[in-house]
Amino acid sequence: MEKAVTFDPSGLGLPVEIGLIDKELGKLWESSDDTKTRASLINFVIHTGDPSSLKADTEIISTIAAKHACRAILIFSNPSAPAPAAQAWINAHCHQTGKGERQLCSEQITFRLDGESANALPNIVFSHLDTDLPLCLWWQGDLPEPLDETLWSWVDRLIYDSAKWSRPVHQLHLVRHLTVGSGKGTVLCDLNWTRLQPWRYALASLFDHSAAFPKLNQIDSINVELGNGSRISAMLLLGWFASQLNWTAANSGESQSLFRGRQGEGRPLDEFLSPDNRKISFAITESQNQERNAVLIRCGDSEFELSHAANAEFFEARIHIPETIDSRQILPFPRRNTTDTLLAELSRAGRHPLYTKSLEKILPLLRR
Amino acid sequence: MPTEPFQSNPLRDGLNLRSIPDPCSLIIFGASGDLTHRKLVPALYNLAADGALPQAISVVGFARRDKTSEVFRKELGEAVRKFSRQAVNDELWENFSNSITYHRSEFDNPEGYVSLARHLEELDAARGTRGNRLFYLAVAPDQFEVILENLRKSGLNTAAPGSWARVIVEKPFGTDLPSARRLNDLVESAFDESQTYRIDHYLGKETAQNIMVMRFANAIFEAMWNSRYIDHVQITASEPLGVEGRAGYYDKSGALRDMVQNHLLQLLCLTAMEPPAGLDADSIRDEKVKVLRSLRPLAGDEVFRHVVRAQYGAGAVNGKRVAAYRDELNVNPESNTETFVALEVNVDNWRWAGVPFFIRVGKRLPKGGTEIAVQFKSVPPVLFRATGETVDDNVLVIRIQPDEGISLRMCAKMPGSSLRIEPVKMDFHYGTSFGKATPEAYERLLLDAMSGDATLFARRDEVEEAWKFIDLIHEAWRTRSNDLAIYSAGSWGPSEADELIKRHEATWRRL
Structure with a gap:
């Protein structure tokens, strides 16, 4: 039986006819006083299939707009609805700027697309974009299939969160297809990867010491302990190690599937091969109620460990190289909610070459 | 096949949009x-907090006062809390401050440098x-x-x-x-030019760096x-x-x-x-050196025609x-030091022939700000003359500080059935366009020096060419002092400065 959809339009602003959106937005500005200036530097589009997220998404847009003036479009699409229908709302998010004498305002247009109207998504999105400004599309949840070539070819930055996907392996393969298909100009922005950024910085810093970086040639094993449901995150970290250190997946296509392995055991799941054909084993331990996330790297007698206790503002870094270094340090761990992660992503221009390379390293290990 | 040993940390590659400097x-x-x-130390803390510094870094304070590393760290901790652009996290400061030590020595004591070398090796x-x-x-x-000499003698250079x-x-x-040459020779006796970084913090400012991007990444401007x-x-x-306590130097x-x-x-x-x-x-x-070499020298009487100097009353x-300059603490009551100067400078090359650059700098002016304003020529006074409307010239303003950004003034028709023309402004503010804080100039410059990037530092010939131009003006000033104008503190400078630019049928911009 179809799940009932609870849709609450309160907080979405003024309901308007779709054909009159531009006119109604114009009226909105005419009625405002001179201290308000409409500004837009990007088109920021959020697509969701979850009606309960609309309020939170509107709050996110409001926060984003304070830092990145934008034309925001929020789309709730419900293709399983029996009858086709399309509705729209408009509102504005204004923020004080400079010394407070002026307000910069961003517009938000919200659409609800039911039934067959959901297929009109590309048309609706493109006809309401601010001309000549980049399009950042945050697609919440699983990507649709088949991929709509027209839609993706217009997207400048596709934002998604691989940690939230219901079928991450399948979806990662789908994403890879985007990088070779018509959307190859599209920058892939995985919030899961952005969230791992502090881990990558901190892990790299463990090997800055002159006695430490030569050990990167001698890594025997990497153990990643993360909270339940974080396997893709762990895999992305491993993919990053593999791409930076030129490892290749051992027995690709033959190895036991990570996503069929049992959880919570920390046993070696698979192996990479170094350029000199040494085996590097890795293991991922997932556990529920994880109080501590950690990455432990062993290189012979030497150990490098980075750990983060739940809610802590710091990483703990431990380096042990016999007779050379035995140190413990703390490193900054910026705590980020979804909005912070999005802001970090939007503030970072350019592509994510390391992400693409890391993906290439782990995809052979991730069988559909 | 044995793997080549790593020469640096490969996990750092591509991690930042700019590379993390070498440990140092x-x-x-x-x-x-x-x-x-x-x-300096607030900049270093901010870099550390942003993860822009390598973990393997040591900061050694070398000074004459007797104190322990612990006391030094405590003093710096207080300063960082006061002057850091971002809020200081105690634990993070604690961690970063572990990299700081204090080395007490007189600057002229060779032993101090020998022990510094030992300390650095440790x-x-x-x-x-x-x-x-x-x-x-x-x-x-x-x-x-004395410092450079001892660095050389101790082999630390x-x-x-x-x-x-x-x-x-x-x-x-x-x-x-002459003194710049002496100083440069002195530096060169210990460090060659490729090792030398002459800091001009203006070049570390985001908008100054953006001038090149704006000019050379936008076809509409460069043309x-x-x-x-x-x-x-x-x-x-x-x-x-x-002068705020800098009177000794400034005078x-x-x-x-x-x-x-x-x-x-x-x-x-x-x-230019x-x-x-x-x-x-x-x-x-x-x-940049080519521009300095193209500056038309101002010498002799030309100085008094093209340069206005003044002092605030x-x-x-x-x-x-506020008091007059001559009444400020530690200022010579008969001082002829200029606190304001306005210059008309010409760059004698093909691109800029006939385009004056008006430079104005002053203390005790009504408002603080640094900007470059490019004033475009007027359109031919033909089309709109009959309407009686004034057509303002286009101005492109690059604001260096504060409120870094760029604005372009242009003309637009006012809505209505009659033809009325009004100036409108297209404005770009760093603060609102890019959702991140602008780093302090010293952060960028320290990072560049650690990374060996000298782009934002002045080269020897730049410094010396600039002095050549400035020295001629000073030489002329030495010949007479009756050209020093007095302006009221809080005004935009003396009327002579207005006269200077008026000769070009222009006026100074109101910031």
Whole structure:
């Protein structure tokens, strides 16, 4: 039986006819006083299939707009609805700027697309974009299939969160297809990867010491302990190690599937091969109620460990190289909610070459 | 097949949009001074908090006062809390401050440098700083000689194979051409040019760096960036402050040496230079030097025609009465030092023939701000003449500080059935367009020096060419003093400055 959809339009602003959106937005500005200036530097589009997220998404847009003036479009699409229908709302998010004498305002247009109207998504999105400004599309949840070539070819930055996907392996393969298909100009922005950024910085810093970086040639094993449901995150970290250190997946296509392995055991799941054909084993331990996330790297007698206790503002870094270094340090761990992660992503221009390379390293290990 | 050993940390590759500098020791001479407390250490903390520094870093304060490393760290902790651009996290400071030590010595004591070398070797072993040394001379220029001489004698100026040694020199780079040459020779006796980083913090400002991007990454501007379309350029640096405890230095220096020789001529160079062959430090600096060499020299009577100097008298700034310059503490009551200078400068090359650059700098002006305003030529007075409407010229303003950004003034028709033309402004603000805080200039410059990127640092020939131009003006000033005008504190300078620009049928911009 179809799940009932609870849709609450309160907080979405003024309901308007779709054909009159531009006119109604114009009226909105005419009625405002001179201290308000409409500004837009990007088109920021959020697509969701979850009606309960609309309020939170509107709050996110409001926060984003304070830092990145934008034309925001929020789309709730419900293709399983029996009858086709399309509705729209408009509102504005204004923020004080400079010394407070002026307000910069961003517009938000919200659409609800039911039934067959959901297929009109590309048309609706493109006809309401601010001309000549980049399009950042945050697609919440699983990507649709088949991929709509027209839609993706217009997207400048596709934002998604691989940690939230219901079928991450399948979806990662789908994403890879985007990088070779018509959307190859599209920058892939995985919030899961952005969230791992502090881990990558901190892990790299463990090997800055002159006695430490030569050990990167001698890594025997990497153990990643993360909270339940974080396997893709762990895999992305491993993919990053593999791409930076030129490892290749051992027995690709033959190895036991990570996503069929049992959880919570920390046993070696698979192996990479170094350029000199040494085996590097890795293991991922997932556990529920994880109080501590950690990455432990062993290189012979030497150990490098980075750990983060739940809610802590710091990483703990431990380096042990016999007779050379035995140190413990703390490193900054910026705590980020979804909005912070999005802001970090939007503030970072350019592509994510390391992400693409890391993906290439782990995809052979991730069988559909 | 055995794997090649790594020469650096491969996990750092591609991690940042810019590379993390090599691990190194930063040795600050003059560690007890204001610059260290207000700028350098807060900048280092912010870099550490942003994850932009390598973990393997040591900061060594070298100064004469007797204190322990612990006391030094405590003092710096207080300064960082006061001057850091971001809120200080205690644990993070604690962690970063572990990299800071204090080394007490007189600057002229050779033993102090021998023990410094030992200390640095210990730090290399303990912290993995790999023998890389960055010496920061945050001291008065009269201390340079003894410090550089001792660095050379102790061998600290040369790095071990595979490591590097660099020196950062703070302005002023001399007080005239001979002293700048002496200073440069002195630095060169210990460090060659490729190891030398002369800091001009204006070049570390985001908007100054953006001048090149704006000019050379936007076809619409570069095509019009010449005497055919540009009427004149105004470069202004104004501040409401007086000498504020710098009287000893300022009274000997004056606005021309303090601001024009370095900061404002650098901004002029970035505005006027040709596209460089590449983005490497020397390609850019080659082009800047060409601009300096193209400056039409101002000498003899030409100086009095093209340069106005003035000093502030008593007045009011921001509603408060302020004293005249000559009544300020530690200022000679008969001082003829200029606190305001306005110049008309010509760049004699093909691009800029006939386009004057008006430079204006002053203290105790009504408002603080630094900007470059490019004033475009008027449209032919044909089409709209009959309407009686005034058509304002286009102005492109690059705001260096505060409220960094760019604005373009153009004309638009006012809505209505009649033809009325009004100026409108397209405005770009760094603060609102990019959702992240602008780093302090010292953060960028320290990071660049650690990374060996000298693009934003002045090269020897740049400094000396700038002095050549400035010295001629000073020579003329020495011949008479009756040209020094007095302006009221809180005004926009003397009327003579207005006359200067009026000859070009222009007026100074109101900031």
